[in-house]
Amino acid sequence: MRPGTSGLQLNEKLIFDHSDPGRKGYSLPRLDVPAAVLPEGLVRAEVEGFPEVSEVDVVRHFTRLSSWNYGVDSGFYPLGSCTMKYNPKVNEKAARIDGFANCHPYTPQSLSQGALALMYDLQAALAEISGFSAVTLQPAAGAHGELAGMLMIRAWHEAKGNRRTKVLIPDTAHGTNPATAALCGYDVVPIESKGAGVLTAETVAEFMDDDVAALMVTNPNTLGLFESDIKKICDIVHEGGGLVYCDGANLNALMGIARPGDMGIDVMHFNLHKTFSTPHGGGGPGAGPVGVTAELEPFMPTPVIAREGDAYTLQFDLPQSVGRLRSFYGNFGIMVRAWAYILTMGAAGLKRASEMAVLNANYIRARLEPVYDLPHRHRSLHEVVFSDKDLAGDCHTLDVAKRLIDYGFHPPTIYFPLVVKGAIMIEPTETESMEILDEFCDAMLAIAEEAKNSPELLHEAPRLTRIKRLDETTAARQPCLCWLPEE
Amino acid sequence: MRPGTSGLQLNEKLIFDHSDPGRKGYSLPRLDVPAAVLPEGLVRAEVEGFPEVSEVDVVRHFTRLSSWNYGVDSGFYPLGSCTMKYNPKVNEKAARIDGFANCHPYTPQSLSQGALALMYDLQAALAEISGFSAVTLQPAAGAHGELAGMLMIRAWHEAKGNRRTKVLIPDTAHGTNPATAALCGYDVVPIESKGAGVLTAETVAEFMDDDVAALMVTNPNTLGLFESDIKKICDIVHEGGGLVYCDGANLNALMGIARPGDMGIDVMHFNLHKTFSTPHGGGGPGAGPVGVTAELEPFMPTPVIAREGDAYTLQFDLPQSVGRLRSFYGNFGIMVRAWAYILTMGAAGLKRASEMAVLNANYIRARLEPVYDLPHRHRSLHEVVFSDKDLAGDCHTLDVAKRLIDYGFHPPTIYFPLVVKGAIMIEPTETESMEILDEFCDAMLAIAEEAKNSPELLHEAPRLTRIKRLDETTAARQPCLCWLPEE
Amino acid sequence: MRYIPHTEEDVRQMLATIGVDSIEDLFEEVPDDLRLGREMELPEPLSESELVRQLQELAGQNATSSGYLSFLGGGAYNHFIPAVIDQLISRSEFYTAYTPYQPEISQGTLQAVFEYQTLICQLTGMDVSNASMYDGASACAEAVLMAARATRRKKVLLAGSLHPEYREAVETYCRYLEMELSQIPFGADGRLDEKALAAGLDDKTAALVVGYPNFFGVVEGLTSLAVTVHAAGALLVTAVPEPIALGLLKSPGECGADIVVGEGQSFGMPVSFGGPGVGFFAARQKTVRSMPGRLVGRTTDREGKDGFVLTLATREQHIRREKATSNICSNQGMCALMANMYLCLLGKKGIREVAEQNLAKAEYAKKALAALPGVALAFSGPTFNEFVMTVDGDLGRLLQELERQKVLAGVPMSRFRDDMPNSLLICVTEQHRRQDIDRLVDLMKGGTA
Amino acid sequence: MRYIPHTEEDVRQMLATIGVDSIEDLFEEVPDDLRLGREMELPEPLSESELVRQLQELAGQNATSSGYLSFLGGGAYNHFIPAVIDQLISRSEFYTAYTPYQPEISQGTLQAVFEYQTLICQLTGMDVSNASMYDGASACAEAVLMAARATRRKKVLLAGSLHPEYREAVETYCRYLEMELSQIPFGADGRLDEKALAAGLDDKTAALVVGYPNFFGVVEGLTSLAVTVHAAGALLVTAVPEPIALGLLKSPGECGADIVVGEGQSFGMPVSFGGPGVGFFAARQKTVRSMPGRLVGRTTDREGKDGFVLTLATREQHIRREKATSNICSNQGMCALMANMYLCLLGKKGIREVAEQNLAKAEYAKKALAALPGVALAFSGPTFNEFVMTVDGDLGRLLQELERQKVLAGVPMSRFRDDMPNSLLICVTEQHRRQDIDRLVDLMKGGTA
């Protein structure tokens, strides 16, 4: 039985359309001090347009809205590159413990040792998992981590007086990689992957020159393939005076198997919201810690969490630091969840997670390969990328994705990586059972059949959702980004 | 825009069908003491049929199941007699505070003063709201409260040496009333309501004799009508040597307006899960405290919560007590929620709640009366009962109810009270806005139109739900109450 | 008021539609002399933040297993509750719905109850389970009434070792039903005295009610009791206050029980000062139509799709009124859902393992305590996760001393019976670490030495 | 392992389907010399109960507003959080989903973001808001970059009273972009020195960045700053670390701001040791195509039904790559959702009332403290819910003494600047009762006397 079916769902207007003057959804204690006034001219009128609704209005509004969403808890969510693994519930509870949730970031250090200890231990665990010498937890997400990391690379060059201007980035890379390099003032030099799907040492050697500050690589890369030449590649970059940045988004393939720090990589970010099971929150928050080699430690963002005897401290005095990337110390609530996850899994559990993630991806690959075009034939690790080349009936990747919704699955990542035309990027993660993978593969195979026999099922999909395919063109041409009272 | 529409919903098998030997959804600390064994013959084999699933299986299973339900947080739930008001979220939080949730019932009294104080104060508040002299919190629900109350009535008679055998119960009464009377060893004498919808003093006088132990009355009654003769009725019963029990399920109409204790009633149960906003939990738990006059106090269930100086105590020594009806002291977690509600509302807030509940019911009545048959024409209080007499197209109450589902509303209570043929019993409660009542009334009126023009829309309803009308006959003839592995 | 959405303008419009001038007019049927005519005397209303603060202060006066090392049991148990459960029962589609009268929009509740019924059947070894009762004690009382109905007999024997609050509930329920209740004593092993049982049984006896484990934590020899009871044409009602034990103990069904009731609080519910928990109630197929409480059955919808409904409602008060099998209406649905989730999470292996851990920890404690001078095991029978210890000297003083050390050593039996003034019911679960038990032993040693 | 569902039998079958013999074979592309070859050195895995216990112990070492009377602010604020919010964000359809790439099954997230964008526009008085940034400081840095893009200028003036961590983030983001940053001093009133501003502005100046309220809690005269800045062809970037103030203060948009950023943690999020909160970012319609971050727009579906989509994605890294307006990808969606819920609950009246309470309580505290001997207000400008006090004597000793009394009196400015060794930033919100403030005043009196 396929999971997708249709059932009763409830419409819901914008919260602004519920507003009725005088309705209240809040309570405040009676004011027990004299009222005060600000100097004239500083005070606004009431906030025009703000809703006036009761508590039950708010509760129903968001309850109904939520019912239009699909999360990991709803079902299989094989969004490639995003590692949509199960988000353990005890981690949510952990982050809400009073001593974590309600500790102010400027609490004296002597009175926030628990928070500092957690961060220190998490840093150490991530360092051990990745093989780096030190880890900063400050970045709020992967891209923020990239920024931290690339700034450190640049600071290292600057400290040496290097004036290099270029960063090499394979065309399989995620968009954040070139965007980050640009944010650090670098010119991006794309490396074409040319079919193989992996970088060869030779290619990198070709591109390497005196002006290259760094190579940004993703390993396993966005095709789910391990960059087997990585060690040689790092050597080449190092010999050429550059450093190697690794996008660690795909670390879920490697825990306990191999460590980026041991491969010659200099800097890598982690995505706690991927590998370490913290929820994706409908877009965030995540956390993007960065691991570095000893050589780059002096450039870490401040403050650094350190241990002095039995006490944990925040150290602000790091003269070569790239500075801070945000306020306070990072998304602490996300760190709590990740730490809870690491404590639950242990070394063997994390390794098992990577193994099963890889097993799952290869199982899907084996089941779909007979029908879907697989452009790269190296052994897959944690994800597998098909193309829509072999689809019949003028059906494309988008159609398959939408049709999967009718079957009750969240679609894979589509049209990324860019090097695969019509890419279908499937990352199952280790928290899915064979039973679910089979359901999904059966659906994918059935859809390929439908493309042959009833392509309209794909073109018109999704048909079971409350909202059908949306007009994205008009949305972008005449953007309506804000509700206005006149509407 | 009517709320009901169709959207993607997910199928889900029985949890047993997910089972895979060796899969685990739990964790336990490693055993740190020697293993122990029980004498042979006492030990079972593993529990045959128990599922073996992972944590994510369980999470998805119940998440999906929940999506097939409709709760107060989903939308309007005018289930008559059940007072489906909004369940405040802070009350849920309150019940989960460590000191409440994790306090053992046998904790020494000196170390559970907070819990005892809460119960004592709640008792006092309920007594003030209802006009009774004392309140017991022990009963777990309304029917349990009825049992407690009727046992006290009988104990009172027995203490006096009365051997009365009959209890008078109007035919509008809820089924729990006669069932409870029977459980106390009484014969039930139904009083026919004969059209008027309310009891008259004369009728009661007719039925009253030396063998009548009590009258069980509901006020306002299940037609939503106030028993205006109540005072006279109580006098008649009292003069005849009987007592009056009031089913307090409908107290939401009267808070701050009039008090059953002031009307001459001797015993009444409250439903904390109705009037006092605690959630209905898909069937329970609720709580059914009972208020009594001073005369009945000696018969209260034990233990009684009392105050001695600054300390709160449990008193077990009540020689005439009917005894205990359950273990411990009642559904304490529900009491916490109700107490939080009372503290939030205050006296004026509770009165306003009753006023708005009555306003809402009368508004619905005014809007639907032109089209739906209203068998009783007294002023309604908190609920209104229509019949299906005027419906066209061979459509009946059940069809209206099912069609309301397609419109996105929970149906009213139907076919109760029994005295109204095809009863449609609508109780909006005070937490619904005019906007929502209008949506609902528009739907009801549209459905009456549909009954004329396209009755199949009613007969085939609900059409938007994942599951359509079910075969209840086969369910009862060949009951399948338990999953079996062979299936 | 954030829970009431009416604006003054709404009220005006609604009154106009109704055709009255004021709210007051809506209450015209309430005679003046019955009007309260004053504001109720209740505490001033609190804002949400004040409320939370006040309740937190109140709650802070209660000792809990977070601040105290607690060995309290006796019908309410401190077991670990996986975080998953609170997340899932907080889904408002579950907890803000009511009894699934409208099956098309209640399939979530209905399927969950069907699964719960199944899990209870599997665990107890019975054929049918209802959707829940209020608690173990009231379920036990209902079982007695059902046994009387089923056998058309009026005499019921209660094991002297039955949880005293279960016994009291039975007495209360039976008070005016012309039942005859009597107690069967227990022996030095804490088990039912089988000779006394044989003597007590006769052709008027509807049932024997026995705890499993009993109130002393002792595991009764259920199989042989069943044989004896059945020989007299009576039913065996088994009451299980600590159903974690059923992960390890032979199921009552297998032993021959006819009705199995118990308290499900151990399955994922906090102790919550005694409630809400959930009473479970299971019986044999042939007696299903005389069971109390709601039942969910599987059926098919108009399109042939599997679905679930409330069924056999003709047993119930809303149909049968005074002839119903019980007066129960609202039950403990949400708690049954928690039990369902708990049992699914633990599963076949987990329920076994947690039971084994309870046994092992309790045995460790029992041995260590029994070895202390001045402390003795009260009963010699096999126990699960509770046992009774008798202490020389002033038990009250000892307990107070331990309280000061933030230890709640157990439930003093003097609360329930006069004949055991120096006995303590001690409960040890998987939540106790070896060091916790060692601490209790050390403190007891200090206190009794 | 309860998070990994694979049984050994599953693994066997899957390997067979794949056509390899072992898990090991799946990693054949990882060269041997890169293999770790040992187990990672991590703490032993914990069961859920052990985990909870351990984390609770750790958390117990942190002082919070439950155990301490805290006047800490400075960018993270202790406001009341209605219970509704946690209930609603715990709906897993929200928090276990990701960026709404597939709009048909993400309408919940999308509509919520559209509402959030609208609320931010209304509050800030701007035309467009994005879906969120990491936090106030990084949003501020992105605003500086956007201002530079929009004006094609490279010089940016930062108010000396800007939150120092915001300034540092701006410096970090600009470090290698050939920007020229300089600081404009503040006067004795704590407000920007307008003369110095005029002097600092030139035709290379892209923007002035000013806090509103600023780091000293002082409310800047935004309108006149806007006039001055615009006269130089530069943009006014307003950074709002405490947006509760916007319930009362003239909106930056109304004052003429071009970009408004800030930290939304005050809107329903716990302080959580500094994160996650949410950076908000709003601008004028004409600059929308150079904004960073995601945007949600309203459109219609094939059947003409209203719906929402991610839009204007051509600004973003996944389309534009190195030419994107920002590198941001994951944002702080769940926190934006919390802010949305908070603002809906408070609504038009509530946001005003809570702002007024903050002001009133802070003024009460300010007056009482300023009246103490040895204590003086550092700045004369108008403040909202924070202010800086200068204390005679050893501030560090005083603070330590107060800590012992379980009072966290404020954030010492010495943490951020060497020139204010005896100053304390004190924050007072609606959470403080009069008696709490009186207590602080009493203790300060005792401590400084």
Ligand SMILES: Cc1ncc(COP(=O)(O)O)c(C=O)c1O
């Ligand atoms: C390969 C890769 N790199 C980088 C990122 C950016 O990470 P984040 O979204 O946490 O900023 C992603 C996120 O999807 C990614 O898949």
Ligand SMILES: Cc1ncc(COP(=O)(O)O)c(C=O)c1O
């Ligand atoms: C009028 C009336 N009386 C009694 C009851 C029984 O209450 P409970 O379900 O709490 O046992 C109900 C419940 O629906 C009711 O509506």
